[in-house]
Structures are given as C-alpha cells and as structure tokens.
Amino acid sequence: MELDKMDENDWRYHGEGNKSLVVSHVQLSRVLRLLKYPAEDSENPPQTPEQAFRQIQSIVDFSSKVMSSLLGEKFIHSGEVVKLPLEFVRQLSIRVQHQRPAWRCDKVMDIYSGCALCLPNLTSPALHQPTHTPPLCIEIKPKCGFLPSSKHVSKDIKTKVCRFCMHQHYKVANGKWKRRSLYCPLDLFSGNKQRMHFAIRHLIEEPQNNFKIFKGGQCIYSSKEGSDDSMDLNSLLHHLRPYFLYGNNRINSHVTGKAVVNDFIQVLVNALLSGGGGDGGVVTDRCGEGRSFCEASLFNKERIRHGSQGLPSDSVLSRILQTQMLDTLDIEGLHPLYRRVEQHLQDFPKERTRLQIDGPYNQAFLEKLQKCPAEDDGSVDFAVAKVHQYRVAMTAKDCSIMVALVPGPEEEEEEDEGQRWLRDFLSSRPPAFSYSVSILDLDPKPFDGIPRQLRLDQRIVSCYSRTGAAAPKASLPPPPPPSAERDDCTLLFHPV
Ligand SMILES: O=P(O)(O)O[C@@H]1[C@@H](OP(=O)(O)O)[C@H](OP(=O)(O)O)[C@H](O)[C@H](OP(=O)(O)O)[C@H]1OP(=O)(O)O
Ligand SMILES: Nc1ncnc2c1ncn2[C@@H]1O[C@H](COP(=O)(O)OP(=O)(O)OP(=O)(O)O)[C@@H](O)[C@H]1O
Structure with a gap:
C-alpha cells in the first residue's frame, strides 16, 4: 500500500x-x-x-x-x-x-x-485461499462477564443481575434499541457449552451491536434498523448452509435450518474455547469452576447435563474475563479513589505526567497497575493504580472478539468444494474448520470518563429497579424434554 x-x-x-x-x-x-x-x-x-x-x-x-x-x-x-x-x-x-x-x-x-x-483486515484473513470457499468471520462484543462482589456495591440487585441484562432495559426505555436482547454474557463466559450455545443463539436472534457475521470480508449479518428480521435470518441460513451440509444432523440428506445453525454455533463455541487457533483439538487445562449465574438469564440451570466446565485458561474468553475482573471495587468503590486522584491533580497539576494519567502506555504503566498493593494505604499512588486497573478492565469490557473460520482442513487444499462435501457426506463427520481468534477495539478509556460511568451505573440500576425486575422473564416457547440434546437450540426461524 x-x-x-x-x-x-x-x-x-x-x-x-x-x-x-x-x-x-x-x-x-x-x-x-x-x-x-x-x-x-x-x-x-x-x-x-x-x-x-x-x-x-x-x-x-x-x-x-x-x-x-x-x-x-x-x-x-x-x-x-x-x-x-x-x-x-x-x-x-x-x-x-x-x-x-x-x-x-x-x-x-x-x-x-x-x-x-x-x-x-480480520474479516478476510490471510490464511484464506482466494480460490476456495470464503472464510466466515464472527464478531462478538461480549461485554462484562461477571457479577461484582465488591463490598462497595450498594444495590443488592447488582450482585444478582448482570450489567448487560440490566442495561438492556435502560436501552429499550431510552429508545436505543426497539427490543431487548436476551443474550447474557455470564452464559457466554461460563465455559459450559450448553450455556454458551444458548448465549450465542440469543446473539443471533437480537444482534444489536454485539454480533456480526462476515463472509469473505463482507458483512452478511448484523443488526439492521427497521428491517424484516425473518428476512435476515433466512438470508443468514442461505449463507451458512453451504458450510454445514454435512454432520450429525442430516435427515435423508436434507439439513434442516435448525441443524445448520446448531452446527454453526457448535463450531463457534469450540473456537471460543480453544487456545486461539488451530483445528479445534481437545481442550485441556480448564481453570476455575463455571462462574455465577445471572438471575435475568433465561437459561434453565436444571438443564445443565455436563456440570460446570469452566473456561480453559488459555482461551480468549478466559483472558478477557481475567482482565475485566481487574475491576475489583466496582465503579462505586472506584469513584472515591478517582476523586482522590482528581483532587491531587488539582493541587499538583504537574503530577499528571509522573502518574501517567494520559499515558504514555508503556511497561511502567503496566507495572503500576500490576504492582498495586492489596490494601488502601491512603496514598495517591494506590488510587492511581486502582484507576489504571479499572480503565484497563473497562477496555476489556468493551472489546470485540473476531473468530475467523476457514472451511476444510489445510492439508486438503487441492480438494474443491464438491469433493469436500462428498467426503464429509460419506463420513458424516462434523464440519472441519481452521480458525483464528483475535481481539479488536482495545482503546484506552479516558480518565475523565469515570464520573460518567458512575452516573450511567446509577441510571441503569434505577431503571431496572423500576421496570426490569417486574418485566416478564421471557416470551420463549417451553423447553424441550432433556433427552432432545440438540433441540435446546431452537431458533425462531421461518422455513427456507
Ligand atoms: O458504557 P457502555 O457499557 O454502554 O459501553 C459503551 C458502548 O455501548 P454498549 O453498551 O456496548 O452499546 C458504546 O458502544 P455503542 O456506541 O453503543 O456501539 C461504545 O463502545 C462506548 O465506548 P467509547 O465511549 O466509544 O470508548 C462504550 O462506553 P464505555 O463505557 O466503554 O466507555
Ligand atoms: N482490524 C479489523 N478488521 C476487520 N474489521 C474491523 C477491524 N477493526 C474494526 N473492524 C470493524 O469495524 C467496526 C468498528 O470498529 P471498532 O469497534 O474498533 O470501532 P469503535 O468506534 O472503537 O467501537 P466502539 O463503539 O466500541 O467504541 C468493528 O465492529 C468491526 O466490525
């Protein structure tokens, strides 16, 4: 260039x-x-x-x-x-x-x-061979994946219902979106495949600004203002079908729309749980138990069949969640420390540089936040370290994940689409993809944005307390019997 x-x-x-x-x-x-x-x-x-x-x-x-x-x-x-x-x-x-x-x-x-x-361009990755089926790239903005446990949290509801789910009520009340998304980040970050599947299904149903799909670099699915939703879902199926013509869900060689979407979600879940790239091999080294549930999530806990699996420690979700959790105090506990720094800067404006309030973002900045003492000694340095941690956590709560799926194993590059379809059809194996996982939108959040965070937090909680807690939980059909392994992912698709 x-x-x-x-x-x-x-x-x-x-x-x-x-x-x-x-x-x-x-x-x-x-x-x-x-x-x-x-x-x-x-x-x-x-x-x-x-x-x-x-x-x-x-x-x-x-x-x-x-x-x-x-x-x-x-x-x-x-x-x-x-x-x-x-x-x-x-x-x-x-x-x-x-x-x-x-x-x-x-x-x-x-x-x-x-x-x-x-x-x-993360939506047209270099590993794609131009002559072959174009890669599918899925962008997810997962938002905050944990419930705060800080002693500074003043409203009990914040420890039960996650920020995203509460925020949905606020966004609909303020006209940002026409209807609520039933996606819950705690399900996505749980590491439990059923919960993750459930979460992604809701991202597909109501993508808002949290979900997009690209094919060969072009956006083929995202939230579209004023469009006919069923049209979008049908056109998504049309795009996905050639990638999922085989697998376990074939009924007399016809793949149902539901099966296509289930396979698609399954591949995406595997990529999200992987170490970041490869062919979806066995996942080991799982850290932690599945984290908490959000009371607003529609996922029925009773239906977990394989227990809490937790996130593999080298997965993209685990790394994002760990970074988000640098927000240990919640905005309510952080705000007084922000005020301490602000006051100090008013008294000693030149300290802004030493404390690296606006950068430079370098090794010293990183060390400041990593070496933060556990207890507040009343110093400005402690307050600054916590503010830096919070800002980093904010970035991790607002970043996006891009998963690039390239059909077919790399070693069979010479095979054309028809040959691959026949091979997979005959072996009836699940779809094979190479994939890569990236994180985008990692901009620093401004120091001066912290008071706005506190105001927004208060508005979201107050709106939820007024409207959300009383709102009906869902308008979804009743769940299928537990034996119907694949059916818990039914999307409200129109036939194609
Ligand atoms: O505050 P939130 O949680 O609503 O997040 C904002 C995002 O809204 P969302 O809820 O994801 O729709 C918001 O996204 P949208 O404009 O709504 O797509 C921005 O990402 C904003 O970041 P910045 O101010 O541009 O650096 C985000 O602001 P920050 O809070 O991350 O600064
Ligand atoms: N490297 C990239 N490759 C491909 N697409 C990208 C890349 N970076 C950004 N995009 C696309 O552009 C969109 C906007 O980019 P980005 O999220 O960085 O904007 P932003 O204004 O910082 O977002 P926010 O609203 O979160 O502040 C993304 O949602 C993604 O679809």
Whole structure:
C-alpha cells in the first residue's frame, strides 16, 4: 500500500463504532480505522493533526504494550499509525457517507488530521485461499462477564443481575434499541457449552451491536434498523448452509435450518474455547469452576447435563474475563479513589505526567497497575493504580472478539468444494474448520470518563429497579424434554 498513491476507489465502507469508522481495501487484507468527531464539531475539529496522530499512537501503544500483555499477544493486532493525503480522506468520507447507518451519523469522520490506524483486515484473513470457499468471520462484543462482589456495591440487585441484562432495559426505555436482547454474557463466559450455545443463539436472534457475521470480508449479518428480521435470518441460513451440509444432523440428506445453525454455533463455541487457533483439538487445562449465574438469564440451570466446565485458561474468553475482573471495587468503590486522584491533580497539576494519567502506555504503566498493593494505604499512588486497573478492565469490557473460520482442513487444499462435501457426506463427520481468534477495539478509556460511568451505573440500576425486575422473564416457547440434546437450540426461524 503506497501512502502517496492512495485512491479512494480502492476502499469501501466496512463498519463503525462510537469512536471510529473503518474502511477496507478491496484487494489487500487491510483496513483503515479513522477517528470520528461529534457532528457539531465538523467545521472545527477538536484537535490538531499532531494531537490526532498522538491519540492514535497512544491507541497503538495501549494495545501493544498494555492490553497485549494482559490478553495474550497471539490475539492482538495493534497496527500502525499512517499519514494519509487529505484529499484522499476527504473523497473517502464522501464515498462512504451514504452507507453509514443513520444512528451513527451524530458523528462525522475526521477529514482534517490525515491520520488513521492501519490494521490487518480480520474479516478476510490471510490464511484464506482466494480460490476456495470464503472464510466466515464472527464478531462478538461480549461485554462484562461477571457479577461484582465488591463490598462497595450498594444495590443488592447488582450482585444478582448482570450489567448487560440490566442495561438492556435502560436501552429499550431510552429508545436505543426497539427490543431487548436476551443474550447474557455470564452464559457466554461460563465455559459450559450448553450455556454458551444458548448465549450465542440469543446473539443471533437480537444482534444489536454485539454480533456480526462476515463472509469473505463482507458483512452478511448484523443488526439492521427497521428491517424484516425473518428476512435476515433466512438470508443468514442461505449463507451458512453451504458450510454445514454435512454432520450429525442430516435427515435423508436434507439439513434442516435448525441443524445448520446448531452446527454453526457448535463450531463457534469450540473456537471460543480453544487456545486461539488451530483445528479445534481437545481442550485441556480448564481453570476455575463455571462462574455465577445471572438471575435475568433465561437459561434453565436444571438443564445443565455436563456440570460446570469452566473456561480453559488459555482461551480468549478466559483472558478477557481475567482482565475485566481487574475491576475489583466496582465503579462505586472506584469513584472515591478517582476523586482522590482528581483532587491531587488539582493541587499538583504537574503530577499528571509522573502518574501517567494520559499515558504514555508503556511497561511502567503496566507495572503500576500490576504492582498495586492489596490494601488502601491512603496514598495517591494506590488510587492511581486502582484507576489504571479499572480503565484497563473497562477496555476489556468493551472489546470485540473476531473468530475467523476457514472451511476444510489445510492439508486438503487441492480438494474443491464438491469433493469436500462428498467426503464429509460419506463420513458424516462434523464440519472441519481452521480458525483464528483475535481481539479488536482495545482503546484506552479516558480518565475523565469515570464520573460518567458512575452516573450511567446509577441510571441503569434505577431503571431496572423500576421496570426490569417486574418485566416478564421471557416470551420463549417451553423447553424441550432433556433427552432432545440438540433441540435446546431452537431458533425462531421461518422455513427456507
Ligand atoms: O458504557 P457502555 O457499557 O454502554 O459501553 C459503551 C458502548 O455501548 P454498549 O453498551 O456496548 O452499546 C458504546 O458502544 P455503542 O456506541 O453503543 O456501539 C461504545 O463502545 C462506548 O465506548 P467509547 O465511549 O466509544 O470508548 C462504550 O462506553 P464505555 O463505557 O466503554 O466507555
Ligand atoms: N482490524 C479489523 N478488521 C476487520 N474489521 C474491523 C477491524 N477493526 C474494526 N473492524 C470493524 O469495524 C467496526 C468498528 O470498529 P471498532 O469497534 O474498533 O470501532 P469503535 O468506534 O472503537 O467501537 P466502539 O463503539 O466500541 O467504541 C468493528 O465492529 C468491526 O466490525
């Protein structure tokens, strides 16, 4: 990629979040992640090009020097900052505008700094052979996977119902989403395959901003405003079917839609429980018992047939959960420490640098949070270490996982799709995929964002106490008998 010869026609809109907009190259496996600003600042960018460059460099440093050490290097692609021609960025912004979802257009793409983060395109991984079936990539934003146990938690409900499930009520009440997602992160992070299956099924049913599927680099399934949901599910089945034409669920050589989805979820669960890449071999070294249940989850505990399995310690979910759990005090216990630091900075503004409040994100920053004493000695250093831990945990609560599934074992590259189908059909074995697992969106959360966290926490809990606790638990059909091993994953699909 030659930065001085950039052509906007080589790039297409790929996706966006709250802070950045991502475009992908039409041929190379590369994306550019550009910053966004509130639309009202569009004429007047909030930072200079130098500041934008430093902000993106600090994202790279935070990811490569802090998060990568906590989450495991094998999952992380930190990328590099690039300087782009301003005319290219301006044209690109015009080119992608019509593809942007309306609800994200309260922010505009930064066209002034010319800076962007260049990353590998995790939805069209390099291990894909262009002549073969395109990879399926599944993006999950799992959110917080544990219930707080801090003594500072003032509302009992927070120790029983997870943040995500409570937040759903708040989001629906405030019009962010039309209906609640019944996904519960505690089920996904449980390590129990039945619970994980159940969680993913609900991500598929109501993806919101927590679930997307890409095929060959193109998004084929995500939350679509105002669309006909059944159409989306049917079109998802249409895409998935060729990947799951075989396996245990074949009935007279016809694979039902339910079986396709069950196989798909099973492959995804295996990838999430793996050590990060490979062919789904036996998982060993499981750490911990399955963690707690959320009272709002619809998963019926009685139906666990294989006990609590816990997460394998080298799995992506385990690494994310361990990092999230650096939030030991909960926002309610953390906020007074934040105030201690804030007061100290008001009294001694120059301390901001020594305490690395805004970075640099390096080994020293990592050590500050790793060597935090267990007990509060009243010092500002203790408070800063806890704040750093909390911010790192926040990043882990907001990151996404990308699982890339490439059909067929690598050693049988010469086989075409039909031959592979016949071989798998005859052997009736479960689908074989090579896969890789990555973590994305590992940006540092700002120090000044902590008071907002406290306010949001209070609003979510208060909204849930008013509306959620009284809401009906579910509108799902009654569960099938326990013997129907595969049927507990029934999706509300329309026939195709
Ligand atoms: O606060 P939360 O839990 O709602 O998380 C925010 C996310 O909302 P979600 O609940 O996942 O829909 C929010 O995502 P959406 O914009 O809702 O897609 C952002 O990820 C936000 O992070 P940042 O401010 O852009 O760095 C996230 O804010 P942080 O709290 O991580 O700063
Ligand atoms: N390296 C990558 N390869 C492929 N797709 C990517 C990559 N990075 C980001 N994306 C896509 O772009 C989307 C937006 O990126 P990202 O989540 O980093 O944005 P964000 O604004 O930081 O999100 P948030 O709302 O969480 O703050 C992602 O959901 C993902 O689909």
